[in-house]
Amino acid sequence: MAEQHELRDKGLRLTPQRELVLSAVRELGHATPEEVAEKVRATHPGINLSTVYRNLETLENVGLVQHTHLGHGGATYHASEVLTHLHLVCGTCGSVGDAPIDVAANFVQNLADDYGFKTDVSHFAIYGLCAACVK
Amino acid sequence: MAEQHELRDKGLRLTPQRELVLSAVRELGHATPEEVAEKVRATHPGINLSTVYRNLETLENVGLVQHTHLGHGGATYHASEVLTHLHLVCGTCGSVGDAPIDVAANFVQNLADDYGFKTDVSHFAIYGLCAACVK
DNA sequence: CGCTAGTTGCGAAATATTCGCAAGTAGCAG
DNA sequence: CTGCTACTTGCGAATATTTCGCAACTAGCG
Ligand SMILES: [Mn+2]
Ligand SMILES: [Mn+2]
Ligand SMILES: [Zn+2]
Ligand SMILES: [Zn+2]
Numbered sequence: 001m002a003e004q005h006e007l008r009d010k011g012l013r014l015t016p017q018r019e020l021v022l023s024a025v026r027e028l029g030h031a032t033p034e035e036v037a038e039k040v041r042a043t044h045p046g047i048n049l050s051t052v053y054r055n056l057e058t059l060e061n062v063g064l065v066q067h068t069h070l071g072h073g074g075a076t077y078h079a080s081e082v083l084t085h086l087h088l089v090c091g092t093c094g095s096v097g098d099a100p101i102d103v104a105a106n107f108v109q110n111l112a113d114d115y116g117f118k119t120d121v122s123h124f125a126i127y128g129l130c131a132a133c134v135k
Numbered sequence: 136m137a138e139q140h141e142l143r144d145k146g147l148r149l150t151p152q153r154e155l156v157l158s159a160v161r162e163l164g165h166a167t168p169e170e171v172a173e174k175v176r177a178t179h180p181g182i183n184l185s186t187v188y189r190n191l192e193t194l195e196n197v198g199l200v201q202h203t204h205l206g207h208g209g210a211t212y213h214a215s216e217v218l219t220h221l222h223l224v225c226g227t228c229g230s231v232g233d234a235p236i237d238v239a240a241n242f243v244q245n246l247a248d249d250y251g252f253k254t255d256v257s258h259f260a261i262y263g264l265c266a267a268c269v270k
Numbered sequence: 271c272g273c274t275a276g277t278t279g280c281g282a283a284a285t286a287t288t289c290g291c292a293a294g295t296a297g298c299a300g
Numbered sequence: 301c302t303g304c305t306a307c308t309t310g311c312g313a314a315t316a317t318t319t320c321g322c323a324a325c326t327a328g329c330g
Contacts, residue, residue: 013296013307033287048310053287055308069259074286075207088252099250107242115234116266117223123262124204131251148276148327168318183279188318190277209317 010062020044021055022079025065030076070096070125084122090130097130145197155179156190157214160200165211165231205231205260219257225265232265 007014007022017040024039025031031039037052056077059065067075070087071094086104088097104121111117142149142157152175159174160166166174172187191212194200202210205222206229221239223232239256246252 008297015296015308017309046310050288050311051309069204069207072204072210088246088250088254091255091258097250097252099246103245103249104242106245107239110238110241111223111234111261111263114238115223115232116269117232117261117263118269119223119261119263120226121261123226124259126246126252126254126256127258128246128252128254134251134253143328150277150327152278181279184317185280185319186278 006064010064012058012062016044017047017051018055018058020047021052022059022064025056025059025077026079029082030068030070030078032074032076036077066123068123068125086122087125088130089125089127090133091127092129092133095130095132096125099126141199145199147193147197151179152182152186153190153193155182156187157194157199160191160194160212161214164217165203165205165213167209167211171212203257203260221257222260223265224260224262225268226262227264227268230265230267231260234261 005014007018012018020040020043021036024036028035028039033049033052033056036056037047037049040047040052056065056067060067060077063080065077066080067077068087070076070089084101086099086101088099089095090097101121104119108119108121111119140149142153147153155175155178156171159171163170163174168184168187168191171191172182172184175182175187191200191202195202195212198215200212201215202212203222205211205224219236221234221236223234224230225232236256239254243254243256246254
């Protein structure tokens with residue numbers, strides 16, 4: 001069953017733009033659609049921003065990428081294979097720190113037990129004050 | 136010291152628009168700027184949307200209202216006196232449930248202990264699947 | 271009463287994201 | 301290898317959301 005290309009395996013057509021968008025997301029770690037477009041333009045200058053938006057959506061639909069909300073505005077995308085982690089966003093200095101998902105294990109369990117809610121702790125960032133700004 | 140009006144107490148001028156925006160936020164519970172504007176227009180038809188945005192910002196600066204991110208897009212505002220609670224947003228059906236902040240007490244403590252991070256658990260919603268959609 | 275700084279309404283600008291459509295192309299069938 | 305068709309792309313325009321500049325207005329103080 002292991003076919004020739006991960007995009008084809010997901011039932012997607014293999015276009016240069018689509019491959020470039022996926023690579024860009026992987027290389028950037030976290031990126032906004034605009035940043036992904038910029039990255040792709042390094043090798044494919046003509047790519048249109050709407051093509052980036054459309055491909056991010058398509059890639060998300062088949063589970064190759066995911067989006068997260070780190071700030072008050074738009075979303076950022078990351079590859080799915082990156083083992084998910086929490087984002088600790090500081091409201092004062094704007095820094096974004098990471099933390100392993102298991103610091104939330106107990107919390108997630110509480111929500112499951114009390115509300116039957118299956119939590120995806122990394123979709124939204126965790127907001128607050130970083131250690132530096134607490135002082 | 137207890138002066139004559141809560142807005143004046145905060146050092147703000149008392150304008151009809153400002154009072155109406157604050158009342159609207161209180162009556163609506165959670166509301167987008169657009170919804171606040173709509174509510175205010177019931178009694179003050181001419182209010183401009185930018186006046187609503189500016190007043191929400193002003194009211195937030197003095198701590199009378201706060202904003203939260205419930206969805207992928209813009210912010211919603213609520214009065215500060217509402218004892219804060221978590222928002223459980225379902226990614227499938229879009230429902231927004233509430234939960235008392237103390238279900239997160241342990242999680243908040245972990246982040247404080249491990250990262251010195253002072254968490255505001257209610258600024259961003261908690262995303263996942265509601266009990267109904269888990270099935 | 272007047273003055274002055276803070277506010278408002280309004281139109282325009284800045285952002286961010288989505289859409290319609292015609293031209294281009296990936297992949298399958300023959 | 302060739303042709304067909306559905307899927308994609310580029311592009312410009314449309315939406316949607318939030319912010320600004322500015323002149324007119326007014327709350328609050330003296
Ligand atoms: Mn915010
Ligand atoms: Mn989202
Ligand atoms: Zn900080
Ligand atoms: Zn649901």
